Amino acid sequence: MKKSSLFFIIIFFLGISVQAQTLFSKSLEGKVTSDSKDVADVHVLNKTRNKATITNLYGYFSITASLNDTLLFSAVQFKKKELIVSQAMLDSKTLFVPLEDALNELDEVVVTPYDLSGDLSKDLGTLKTEPAISATSLGLPNAGVKPLMQSERLLKEASLGPFQIGMLTSLPFNPLINAISGRTKMLKKRVARDRKYIMTQGVQKVFGDTAYLASLKIPKEKLDDFMYYCEVDSSFQRTVNSKNELKIWEFLRKKSVAYRKNNELD
Secondary structure, eight states: OOHHHHHHHHHHHHHHHHHHHHHTEEEEEEEEEOTTOOOTTOEEEETTTTEEEEOOTTSEEEEEEETTOEEEEEETTEEEEEEEOOHHHHHOSSEEEEOOBOOOOOSOOOOGGGTOOSOHHHHHHHOOOOOOOOHHHHTOTTTTOOOOOHHHHHHHHHSOOSOOGGGGTOOOHHHHHHHHHTHHHHHHHHHHHHHHHHHHHHHHHHHHHHHHHHTSOOOGGGHHHHHHHHHTSTTHHHHHHTTOHHHHHHHHHHHHHHHHHHTTOO
């Protein structure tokens, strides 16, 4: 057999192998959870594929994975956690990954240079502090501007933005690539998801964890899962936007009955 023929056969089978890996891989969407709620910038590494990403402000992440890939979750504030990707994970709409806090204790804290007692209720009355410097205190024109979420900043960078005269002669290259590749569409979905998550967290804070535990009988470790269960209901956003707390509570009460039944919590 000629060397050239052997070369093309090798290239052919390598191509099939790469296509097979691509065919059986998918973008795994997930959310890191923790009792501390500090879930931003957690490193998510696919050790099998040597690909990595980080979670956004609310713990959401997206990473390419295949069956039996090993995922490593790590951050300074959490214990490292490894997961082997199963078919159930690949089939799930959102993978929830609870992490344990890493306790870093100091042997001793010295507060004597500032004549502090260590009792916050006493020290706040005696400690002299300077007014905080902020955009509002300085009277800057952008003081009332709401900062963009990470996903909103990424979408703004990836999009064409408002039309400008210069676009008639030279269109930005990267936004066009993002639009064609589907990245812009993906980022729009992420922005919508993050906004809905903020809405969900707002609802959770209005009533407090005690109300969910005592009145709705939702266990603390199931609270995030229950809120997501409410969030995916098509009427959730409309109900929350009504700003009627009685109406929102009635919605949560009905959902809690169905959730407890589905999860055999009664």
